[in-house]
Amino acid sequence: MALRTLGPKAAAALDEELMSSGAFTIDQLMELAGLSVAQALHILSPPTKSPKVLIACGPGNNGGDGLVAARHLHHFGYKPSIYFPKQGKAEIYGRLVKQLQHLKVPFTEDFHSELNKSDYVVDAIFGWNIDDGPPDDGPGKGYMPTALISLTAPKPLVKWFKGRQFVGGRFVGGEIAEKYGFDVPRYKGSDQVVEVGKEGALL
Secondary structure (H helix, E strand, O other): OOOOOOOHHHHHHHHHHHOOOOOOOHHHHHHHHHHHHHHHHHHHOOOOOOOEEEEEEOOOHHHHHHHHHHHHHHHHOOEEEEEOOOOOOOHHHHHHHHHHHHOOOOEEOOHHHHHOOOOEEEEEOOOOOOOOOOOOOOOOOOOOOOEEEEEOOOOHHHHHOOOEEEEEOOOOOHHHHHHHOOOOOOOOOOOOEEEEOOOOOOO
C-alpha cells in the first residue's frame, strides 16, 4: 500500500491547526521532530560506526528541528557539529543554541572544512515548501542523499527519491490525518520514526 503524501499548502494548514485547536506549542513539535531525525540516523548508522555528524540548519522551523536533533545525537553518543549561518529571529532558536552550547556542541562557520571531517550530514536547511525535485544544474545536480526523513508525512518530492525513507513525528492521530488526506504509518513500540518503502508501505 502506498502512503499518501502531504503537499505544501496542506502541511502549512496542518501546522497551524496543530498549534491552535491541537494545543501543541512549537517547542513540542520541534522536540518530537528533532528526536525523530536523531532516531532515524541511529537506525542508519550507530555512533560506534559513524560518530561525526554535521547538521546544517536554516533559519526556519526545519533548522529548529536540526538543532533539537543535534542535542539528541549528542546524548546518543555522536559528535555533532552545527552549521547555522543565519539564526532565526524567534526566541526559541536562542534557547536551542544555548542548550547546545551548554553541552559543548561546536558551531562552525566553515561548512566545507567541517564536511570533510564528517561521516554524515543532516540537511535541516529547507522544509516541506521545497517540492520541485532536484535541481537541473549547479552543485546539487544529480545529488541523492543516503536517506530522506519526512516529518509528519511523506511530501511530494519523495517521487524523485531512491534512497532509504523514514517518516517521523509521532503526534498526529488518524482523524486529523484523514482530514488532510495522508496516512499515519504503523510505528513500533516507543519508536518516534518508522522506515517506509518496505513491508507493504511502499511510497
